[in-house]
Amino acid sequence: MNRRSRTIFTASLLLGLQSITIGSLNAQGILGGSVTGNVQFDGQLSRRDSVIGSSDVPEKLLSNARADILYTNGNFSAGLRYEAYLNPMLGFNSQYTGQGIANYFVSYKTQTFAVTAGHFYEQFGNGMTLRAYEDRYLGLDNAIRGLNVMYRPTNGITLKALAGQQRYYWDTRGLVRGLDAEFSLNDIVKPWNESKTRLTLGGSFVSKYEDDETIPADISGFKLNLPKNVGAASVRMDLAHGGFGLQAEYAHKGQDPTVMNDFIYKNGEALWVSASYSQKGLSANIQAKRVDNMGFKSVRSVTGEMLYINYTPAITKQHTYAFLSMYPYATQSTGEMGLQADFMYKFKKETLLGGKYGTDLHFNASLITGLDTTRIGGKGTDGYSSSFFGTGDTYYGDLSLEIAKKINSKVKLTATYGYVLFNPIVEGHQGEMHHNHVAIADLTWKINRKNVLRFEAEWMGSDSKYDPNVDDKRAGDWIMGLVEYNFTSAWFVSISDQYAYNDGIGNYYNISVGYTHNATRLQIGYGKQREGIICIGGVCRQVPASNGLTFSLTTSF
Amino acid sequence: MKTIFRLFSITLCAIALFSSCDKIESDNYIVFSGAEGEWYSGNGVSDKSQRALIEKYTGVRCVNCPVADTAINTAVGQYGDKLIAIAIHDSSSFTLPFGSNPRLSTPDGQAWSLFFGVRSAAMYPNALVSRTSTGGTWDLFTPTSGINSRVDNVLSQPAQVAIDVNATRLDNSISITADIELLQNISDKMTLTLLIMEDSINATQLMPDGSRNNEYIHNHILRDVITDIWGTDIDCNGTAGEKKMATFSYSEFDNTWILDNCHIVAFVSMKDSRTILNVAECEID
Numbered sequence: 001m002n003r004r005s006r007t008i009f010t011a012s013l014l015l016g017l018q019s020i021t022i023g024s025l026n027a028q029g030i031l032g033g034s035v036t037g038n039v040q041f042d043g044q045l046s047r048r049d050s051v052i053g054s055s056d057v058p059e060k061l062l063s064n065a066r067a068d069i070l071y072t073n074g075n076f077s078a079g080l081r082y083e084a085y086l087n088p089m090l091g092f093n094s095q096y097t098g099q100g101i102a103n104y105f106v107s108y109k110t111q112t113f114a115v116t117a118g119h120f121y122e123q124f125g126n127g128m129t130l131r132a133y134e135d136r137y138l139g140l141d142n143a144i145r146g147l148n149v150m151y152r153p154t155n156g157i158t159l160k161a162l163a164g165q166q167r168y169y170w171d172t173r174g175l176v177r178g179l180d181a182e183f184s185l186n187d188i189v190k191p192w193n194e195s196k197t198r199l200t201l202g203g204s205f206v207s208k209y210e211d212d213e214t215i216p217a218d219i220s221g222f223k224l225n226l227p228k229n230v231g232a233a234s235v236r237m238d239l240a241h242g243g244f245g246l247q248a249e250y251a252h253k254g255q256d257p258t259v260m261n262d263f264i265y266k267n268g269e270a271l272w273v274s275a276s277y278s279q280k281g282l283s284a285n286i287q288a289k290r291v292d293n294m295g296f297k298s299v300r301s302v303t304g305e306m307l308y309i310n311y312t313p314a315i316t317k318q319h320t321y322a323f324l325s326m327y328p329y330a331t332q333s334t335g336e337m338g339l340q341a342d343f344m345y346k347f348k349k350e351t352l353l354g355g356k357y358g359t360d361l362h363f364n365a366s367l368i369t370g371l372d373t374t375r376i377g378g379k380g381t382d383g384y385s386s387s388f389f390g391t392g393d394t395y396y397g398d399l400s401l402e403i404a405k406k407i408n409s410k411v412k413l414t415a416t417y418g419y420v421l422f423n424p425i426v427e428g429h430q431g432e433m434h435h436n437h438v439a440i441a442d443l444t445w446k447i448n449r450k451n452v453l454r455f456e457a458e459w460m461g462s463d464s465k466y467d468p469n470v471d472d473k474r475a476g477d478w479i480m481g482l483v484e485y486n487f488t489s490a491w492f493v494s495i496s497d498q499y500a501y502n503d504g505i506g507n508y509y510n511i512s513v514g515y516t517h518n519a520t521r522l523q524i525g526y527g528k529q530r531e532g533i534i535c536i537g538g539v540c541r542q543v544p545a546s547n548g549l550t551f552s553l554t555t556s557f
Numbered sequence: 558m559k560t561i562f563r564l565f566s567i568t569l570c571a572i573a574l575f576s577s578c579d580k581i582e583s584d585n586y587i588v589f590s591g592a593e594g595e596w597y598s599g600n601g602v603s604d605k606s607q608r609a610l611i612e613k614y615t616g617v618r619c620v621n622c623p624v625a626d627t628a629i630n631t632a633v634g635q636y637g638d639k640l641i642a643i644a645i646h647d648s649s650s651f652t653l654p655f656g657s658n659p660r661l662s663t664p665d666g667q668a669w670s671l672f673f674g675v676r677s678a679a680m681y682p683n684a685l686v687s688r689t690s691t692g693g694t695w696d697l698f699t700p701t702s703g704i705n706s707r708v709d710n711v712l713s714q715p716a717q718v719a720i721d722v723n724a725t726r727l728d729n730s731i732s733i734t735a736d737i738e739l740l741q742n743i744s745d746k747m748t749l750t751l752l753i754m755e756d757s758i759n760a761t762q763l764m765p766d767g768s769r770n771n772e773y774i775h776n777h778i779l780r781d782v783i784t785d786i787w788g789t790d791i792d793c794n795g796t797a798g799e800k801k802m803a804t805f806s807y808s809e810f811d812n813t814w815i816l817d818n819c820h821i822v823a824f825v826s827m828k829d830s831r832t833i834l835n836v837a838e839c840e841i842d
Contacts, residue, residue: 171679207578211648212664213671214786217587223785225588227579254578265586301671380587 033073038556040136041065044089046548052473052506052528054545062089066102066136080104091543092139093304095169102167103143114150119143122162124180124204125236127311128251128270128294132166137534138541140305143167144176156187166298166307174298176309180204200238206309207231208298215263215301217380224263224380230256232268232296232310245276251294251310257380258300261293261334264383268293272313281346287315288339292371292386295333305541314538315340316366316396319418322498323438323460326474327422329368329396331538337391340366357406365399394433397421410447416440424472427533431470436462450489456482456496465503473531473545476504490516498530506530520555594735594749594784596792599802602719602738609636609711610824610836612643613700613777614675614683616651617661618763623773625682625700630776632704640708641822641838643754644777645669651681655761655769659813665782673697687711687833688826717741718834722751722823724841726816730808731841733783735823737791739799746828747795748788751805753780756818780814783807788826816841 043063048056063086070079084099085092105118121143124130134141146164153159160180165172182202186192192199208230215224234251253268269292276285289312296310312331315338319325343363347354372390376382400418407413418438424431438460445453457480464475482496491514498508510527531545611629615622629642646652646661647670654660670676673695675683684700686707696707719738724731735749755778762773783805793801810816824836 211662211667214665214668216785222587225581225585227581229578231578255581265581265583382583 031073033071033076035069035071036557037067037069038554039065039067041553042089043551044546044548045550046090046546049528049545049547052508052545052547053471053531054528054547057090059087062087064089064092064096064136075110076106076108078104078106088139090546091541093169093306096139098170100170102141102170112152114148116148117146119145119167120148120162120164122148122160122178123311124160124178124206125202125234126247126249126272126313128249128272128313129204129206129232129234129253129296129310130176130178130180131311132309133311135536135539138305138536138539140539140541141167142306142308145172146176154188156184158182166309168299168302168306173302173307174309175209176206176298177209178204178206196241198238198240202236202238203234204236205231205233206296208296208309210298210300213301215257218378222380224257226257226300227255230254230296243277243279245278246274248273253294253296256293256296256300258295258297259303260295260297261383263300263379264293264377264381266293266383268296270294270312272315281348283342283344285342286340287313287342288337289313289315290337290371290388291331291333292335293333293383305539312538314535316368316398316538317342317364317400318536319398319400321416321418321438321440321442321456321458322480323436323440323458323478324398324400324416324418324420325534326460326478326532327396327420327434327436328533328535328540329398329422329538330426330533330535330540332368332370332395332426335371335373335386335392336368336395337371338366338368340364355405360402360404362402362404363400365397367397368395369393370395393423393425394421395423395426400438410445412444412446414440414442414444416442424470429470431472432464434462434464434475436460436464450487452486454482454484454486456480456484462503466500466505473504473506476500477502478504496527519557520553522551522553524549524551526550594789594803594805596801596803599736599738599800601800602721602736604721605716605719605738605740606639607712607714607716608639608641608836609687609708610641610643610822610833611684611686611700611704611708612645612669612688614645614647614666614670614681616646616649616681617654617658617760617773617775619651619681620763620765620767621699621701622651622682623762623764623770625684626776628701628704629684632708635705636708636712638838639712641836642777643752643779643822644775645779647671647676649676649679649681658760659758661758661760661775661778663779663781665786666779668786687836688831690830690832715740716835717743718747718825720749720823720825720835720837722821722837722839724821724839726841730806731810731816731821733805733807733821733823735803735805735837737793737801737803737825739793739795739797742797743795743834745795745830747791747793747825747834748828749784749791749803750786750788750824750826751783751807752822753783753807753810754778754820754822755780755814756820757815758818780811780819781809783809783821787831788824788828790828791825 045061046054046057065084067082080101081103083102085096088096103119105116107116121132132142132144144164144166148162151159163177166174185199212226217223232253234249236249239246249272251270255265257263257265272289274287291312297307298309299307314331316329345361347359349358353359370392372387372392373384375384398420402416404414420436422434440458443455460478466475478500480498484494486492494512496510500506508528508530512525514523526549529546532543533540534543633640633642645666647667648662652662682700683697689696721736724733756776758775758778760775761769761771764770793799820840822838824833826833
């Protein structure tokens with residue numbers, strides 16, 4: 001659909017949407033169904049600041065907006081999403097510029113059968129062969145536009161099949177086909193119905209088709225002989241017995257020369273294993289993974305965050321505190337090995353360490369390395385060979401110990417120590433390994449039922465120093481303070497400041513005010529945003545520096 | 558238990574069946590990308606006139622493309638052999654064939670479409686005249702109008718290179734000879750690109766009124782780029798008066814093509830800027 005057609009289409013649908021919405025409000029539903037939805041509008045004004053590296057925004061105001069509308073009538077549902085990027089906020093790809101209906105679908109679902117036509121999101125297993133998903137904060141939307149069918153022929157068996165093209169900003173690209181089957185053996189085998197041991201097996205296959213194209217080889221006059229159909233298959237298991245759990249998935253991908261792997265022909269593979277134990281007041285989990293050339297996109301020559309067919313589960317903790325998340329880890333789909341341990345324990349009340357209210361302890365540690373590889377050649381070769389158990393350079397490591405304790409009935413203190421090891425090569429540039437120590441105190445004072453004060457103090461000591469040639473503004477030693485006041489259950493105001501007091505640059509202050517009324521929330525902030533990257537589940541996007549006003553309005557109905 | 562085993566076996570078989578994806582043997586990872594030709598001293602080119610190439614990006618589901626066809630045909634009628642037209646179907650949704658019609662897309666056309674920004678602009682029809690650009694931006698335009706000014710602009714410039722091409726049909730191949738004569742000193746590297754085109758292809762076309770014309774005749778359709786899509790290097794030292802010739806053998810034609818309706822287009826372009834310096838066309842004898 002060209003832009004003009006899309007605009008007309010958008011206008012038509014908006015008119016239709018308006019009618020539907022008004023209709024639902026006036027008539028308490030359409031044809032016996034109901035209309036629900038949500039709206040989000042984010043805006044940003046940013047000015048030049050030479051210290052933090054922010055620039056003036058020529059448009060003055062940047063905005064990302066979206067409205068999801070869902071019509072449901074029994075087993076039938078239909079929905080659409082209008083998006084507008086006028087122009088996209090800083091850090092979001094400029095190819096989003098524009099507005100229109102980005103997502104639409106109709107769906108019919110029962111307990112045993114479901115079919116969706118239009119845009120849909122889907123995941124097979126852990127997503128190692130297919131994960132079509134959206135994360136608006138990453139500017140990522142890998143929705144598939146096509147047909148998705150689910151069928152449960154009998155209790156315990158779930159079959160899925162899909163085919164379609166992936167969203168690429170305002171276009172669709174590629175051709176993806178997939179099958180998935182999952183068997184819950186305890187539901188299928190009668191004698192196992194009541195067993196404490198639960199076992200589920202699954203398998204999936206996904207393939208993409210792409211036309212041939214001319215990609216010159218390194219030898220003049222020759223080009224790559226590209227596979228048009230590339231497949232990836234996986235098998236998985238989920239075993240549980242009482243508090244114990246063991247999950248594993250292995251995926252294999254055929255030859256897939258792409259710009260991500262420098263057009264090599266090596267097969268890809270990935271293994272993910274997770275073992276866990278939990279009981280009241282205690283949980284422990286260990287995860288391991290090995291990923292080798294497993295990046296899987298529906299278009300071989302596209303870089304960036306879009307068009308990923310699969311997803312490799314992240315096994316580093318998703319930190320929420322500012323300094324612990326300053327160096328997030330980006331999953332290296334070309335190759336990595338990782339190990340993570342997570343342990344939580346609650347010291348009971350009225351014990352030596354538990355005190356009057358009990359004490360929560362949370363420990364997490366992870367280590368990610370590259371693969372031990374031997375180079376074979378470059379573009380148009382198998383690329384490299386790798387040892388299955390061998391490890392390469394350390395990419396990332398962290399550990400954190402968090403202790404949360406209620407001091408009295410109104411005050412709760414959370415103290416955290418963290419250590420982060422970060423290799424800049426994971427962000428695509430050379431440099432020394434960073435070693436960061438982080439200490440955090442987070443105190444919440446519930447003054448009364450409607451008034452809550454929160455104080456947060458953070459410190460980060462790093463061996464990294466700001467180097468103008470590298471211009472990594474995260475380098476150096478930092479301190480941070482935050483005060484947040486929630487009052488009348490509806491308002492909050494927050495003031496924070498991050499300051500590089502040694503070997504770094506920048507003073508990033510922020511003031512934020514928010515108001516919530518029923519399902520509507522308005523937040524306005526003013527301050528500075530440091531250049532860096534944000535990652536969610538190992539998937540990242542660049543965040544440029546900004547200096548100015550931000551606001552966000554969300555509502556649902 | 559038997560049921561589980563049966564179901565799981567079926568699933569694995571289905572996976573195995575669908576897993577039969579393309580596998581490329583290691584000795585076949587790279588392939589010859591196009592005829593390179595052997596360069597010799599040539600006899601020169603008798604017709605030293607400047608010509609222009611209009612390359613139209615089109616599709617059978619593009620309602621305005623027939624309008625562009627008419628405009629281009631009119632221009633070719635006006636300029637005679639000074640304007641050579643080619644029609645390229647990339648792999649956009651506009652090129653999806655109707656019914657059992659053959660798809661007219663080519664990977665080479667798709668590569669050009671992506672490179673020149675036609676695919677990302679998603680505007681069809683779209684065209685370039687002799688691959689000219691302004692300030693680093695390709696001069697893409699909708700070829701329902703504005704053809705003459707662009708062609709005049711190219712033809713008003715003195716030819717820097719003269720080119721002639723001849724093609725002979727052999728038993729299982731086509732022998733192509735290209736003659737080049739430098740009319741000015743040209744220090745930058747040049748390439749020669751050879752294309753095989755086909756006329757009179759009958760395929761359903763969406764018309765401006767939204768109807769389908771099942772009798773639509775497509776002309777100047779790019780079937781294949783015989784050389785590498787960016788051409789083969791011209792072995793010359795760039796001195797005015799230099800005469801070179803090269804011969805090429807092409808046997809990759811598809812048995813669905815009607816060779817009697819095919820012709821060869823050859824053009825010389827600057828290797829770095831891609832701008833076309835001159836172009837020639839011939840029937841296959």
